Structure formats: structure tokens, C-alpha cells
Amino acid sequence: xxxxxxxxxxxxxxLSRSCSGYVxxxxxxxxxREDDEACREAxxxxxxxxxxxxxxxxxxxxxxxxxxxCLKTSDLEHVLERVGKDKHFVNKSFLLGCTDKREPQFSLxxxxxxxxxxxxxxxxxxxxxxxxxxxxxxxxSALVAKGQALLRxxxxxxxxSATGQPTVRNQSGSFRVCHSSxxxxxxKMAPVVIVLVSDGSxxxxxxxxxxxxxMYSALSGFCDMGESHFITSCCxxxxxxxxxxxxxxxxxxFTGESLEEALHREVAEEVGLEVENLQYSxxxxxxxxxxxxxxxxxxxxxPDKTQVNIDTAELEDARWFTFExxxxxxxxxxxxxxxxxxxxxxxxxxAIANQLIREWANQQQLSRK
Numbered sequence: 001x002x003x004x005x006x007x008x009x010x011x012x013x014x015l016s017r018s019c020s021g022y023v024x025x026x027x028x029x030x031x032x033r034e035d036d037e038a039c040r041e042a043x044x045x046x047x048x049x050x051x052x053x054x055x056x057x058x059x060x061x062x063x064x065x066x067x068x069x070c071l072k073t074s075d076l077e078h079v080l081e082r083v084g085k086d087k088h089f090v091n092k093s094f095l096l097g098c099t100d101k102r103e104p105q106f107s108l109x110x111x112x113x114x115x116x117x118x119x120x121x122x123x124x125x126x127x128x129x130x131x132x133x134x135x136x137x138x139x140x141s142a143l144v145a146k147g148q149a150l151l152r153x154x155x156x157x158x159x160x161s162a163t164g165q166p167t168v169r170n171q172s173g174s175f176r177v178c179h180s181s182x183x184x185x186x187x188k189m190a191p192v193v194i195v196l197v198s199d200g201s202x203x204x205x206x207x208x209x210x211x212x213x214x215m216y217s218a219l220s221g222f223c224d225m226g227e228s229h230f231i232t233s234c235c236x237x238x239x240x241x242x243x244x245x246x247x248x249x250x251x252x253x254f255t256g257e258s259l260e261e262a263l264h265r266e267v268a269e270e271v272g273l274e275v276e277n278l279q280y281s282x283x284x285x286x287x288x289x290x291x292x293x294x295x296x297x298x299x300x301x302x303p304d305k306t307q308v309n310i311d312t313a314e315l316e317d318a319r320w321f322t323f324e325x326x327x328x329x330x331x332x333x334x335x336x337x338x339x340x341x342x343x344x345x346x347x348x349x350x351a352i353a354n355q356l357i358r359e360w361a362n363q364q365q366l367s368r369k
Contacts, residue, residue, distance in 0.1 A: 028102055029263040032095055036171035042104040043090055047146045048076050049208065052118065052126040053111040056144045057080035058135060059124040066135040068144055069124045076108075079121045083113055092151045094173030096143065107147030109155075112335045129287060142285070148293040153187045156290075160185075188287060189293035194220035195260040196296075196356040197273065203326060203360050204271065205346070206310075214345050216321070218353045220294070221266035224257040259295055267299065269320050272309030275299045281359060286354040296352045298360065323364045326357060 015179035032039045047070045050057040057069040073077065077087035093106035102168070110118060119125050129148055133141050150173060160167055160178030167185060176185045196218045197204040205216035260278065267275050281296040310318050321329075323346075329346045347353040 004005075025098055025100070025102060029095075029098055031159040032098075032104060032269055033170075033172045033174040039095060039171040040091070042095075043093065043106065044073055044092075046072070046073050046093075046106050047099070048073070048090070048093060049096070049105070049107045050076075050118070050122065050126075051107060051109050051111070052113075052115050052147060053152055054109070054151060055126040055150050056132055056148065057118075057122055057124045058124070058132060064125050066132075066188060068136050068140040069122060071106075073112060078118055079118065082121050082159075083117045086112060092284060093170075094154065094313055095145075095149065096328070098149055106145070107151055108199050109151050109348075120337050134348060141350040145285060145287040149285070149287045150187060152287075152290055186360050187291070189291045191223040191262075192220055192264060192286070193223060194218050194294050194296050194356070195261060195267065195275075196280070196353075197267060197271075197298050197299050197301060198360060199301055199306045199320065201303075201364075202306075202320040204273075204308070204318060204320055205357075206271065206315045208314070209316045211316075214343055215347065216317075216319075216344060217340050217347050217351075218316075218356050219266055219270055221262065221270070222292075222354075223259070223262040224265070242357065255273050259297070261299055263299060267301075270314050272306065272307070272311075272328045273275055276301055282352060286316070286352075294352050298354050298356065323361065326361050326364075330354075330358060330361060 026171055032042050049068065058066045059069040060066055067363040073090065076090060080087050080089050087245070090106075090108065093108035098106055099102045119182060127135065129144065136144070153171060154169065154176070156331060157176055158167060159165065160181055160183055163178055163180045165178055165180040167178050168177050174186070177183070178185075202217070205331055206219055207216045211217070212241065259280075263278055264275050267273050276297040276299075278297050281298055283296060284294045286292045286294045306320065308320070325344065330343055332343075332345075346357050
């Protein structure tokens, strides 16, 4: 049984690190989400991430490393006043979470203000999120992605889809309400399957034209809506426990494409291969193209049926990589000496595609021993 599967269904393992602290922070956040007055009070002692047209603010440390800029309430109010904005503008921010010390964290869009003036006052710079991911740490990446996703959702859900009337947010930004229809809207994520395909000794990676030069990643695609029918072409012993759980429990109660179906379809569509078995690995929120929920899996194909047939409308290239090639890519960052095309490289550590690739490499190493 997969370790990740155990963790998914064993709450004691998940919360054993600091159960009392975790519960305390969770309930504190729940109160801030539901109680407008409590959230307004929290704004007085919060930490704020600033975004200019969805680009987060970064600051350079003394040792030349960039970090996510986080402003205290008093500092932010001072900055706003210096650029000609009322300090009560902080009330437009959205609640993200809180630190281990129960300091509330908020995101605030300042795209209507002068960018250069803000950068000067904050001693930082606004950086496109994709680029920022290569400049900050993993924990910061998760926080800044959540902040952007929440801002984007509010920007695109200002009106009720049923009545066309404006929707109104609560103070924390955890939902929006249309008072005309009574409909409440909550932030949503689109389910996406991401899969690393292997033939036993190699793994399949692909790239889209929009990827940075030289970067290859695992296959991925959105789950479709529609009637769900479990893939029956797989032999029972080839299906992981996660696959059995989702197909026998979830697919029988919901309409819509299951995890297994989406995985089989995406691999068939994009590279013309038929998956034989799969194993669930983990999940991750991903802010691109807007707000996605990545469900990561490993899959294998018949070693005698590995001919790749690329869907050029989706992919620029796809090919098999050896264990040696993957190991080298994981150990070395991308380089571009003297303007030469970058060598093959994989997504950075914060991406769940990197996790899949590392898991495959580790398994290959164990099997070789």
C-alpha cells in the first residue's frame, strides 16, 4: 500500500506533529472566515502580501536571495498614505491563513496604484508569478499561489451568473453572495490529473510550446464532466487500492469523469499510449491557468507498446528518458551558457511533477540495487 494513501486516510498521522496547535489555528481561522467583525479586528495586526495586477511583491535580502514581501499593518498603512491611498484600503484584502504564532495573513491587490512608487516605498519589485516561483522557497510558493488564486477568483466572480446582479463578498473573502437570488458562491478549483508514465525502465516526459526552453514535465489534463464509467480493460490486480477506492465508491455515486478515466484518456489523447495500471501519489493546488487541483499519479504501459504518437495540438514534444538522464536533470539546475539552448531540465522542487519524477527515480534506484 502506498505511504501517501495511508496518510490520506489516517488523520492521526497528519495531525500528530502538533495536534493542539493545529486545531487551535484551524478554529481561529474558521472564526475569522465566518465572523466579519473578528476578521476586521485581525486586519489591525495582520501580515499582507501585495500583488500588482496579480504579480506578487518580492524583496531582495542582504545575501542576494529573494523572499516574499510581507508587510505589517502599520507598515502597509504608511506605504498607502505615501502613494496617496487611504489607509482603510487594507479592508479590501482577503484572508489567506495564519502563521504558527496565529498572525493572520492577507492578500491585497494594488493594481490601481502606481507600480514604481510602490516598489520604491516597499523596497521590492512585483514579479510575474511563474518567474517568482523560481526565486522563492517552497512554503512561500504555496502561500503566494493561494493569494493570487483568491484574488483572481474575486476578480472574475463579481456578478451572479443567475441574475447578472453584483455579488457581495464577506470580510474574509471566503465567499460572495448575490442578495437578489440568494445564491452563495465559494472559491473553486478545477480537478486536473497529472501522471508520470513509465515502461518499467524509462519514464515519459513532454513539453508544451509555452514551457521554458528545455523543460519537460509529466502529462496532465483537466477532468471532464459527464457520465462516469470505470475503465474495465485493466486486470483487477493491476489497479492500486486508490484506484479501487475511487472507482468502486466515488464513481458509483457521482456523475463526471473519475481520476482513472481522466488519466487513461489524457495519456491516450496526448501520446497515443494505453495505460495498464496506476498508483496515486499526492495532490497540490496549482494556480495555472487559474486555480487547479492537481491529482498526481504514476502509471505504467506495456514495455512492448511504447511507440509515442504525439497530439501536436497539445504538445510540442514527448519522449522517453532513461534513469541516468533523469538523475542528471534532478541534480543540476538549468543552464544556458553563452546563449546556447538550455539542456534538458525538469520542473523545480515545489511542483508536484518534480515529486513524481523523484519518486520514479528513487524506485528505479532501489530496483537496481
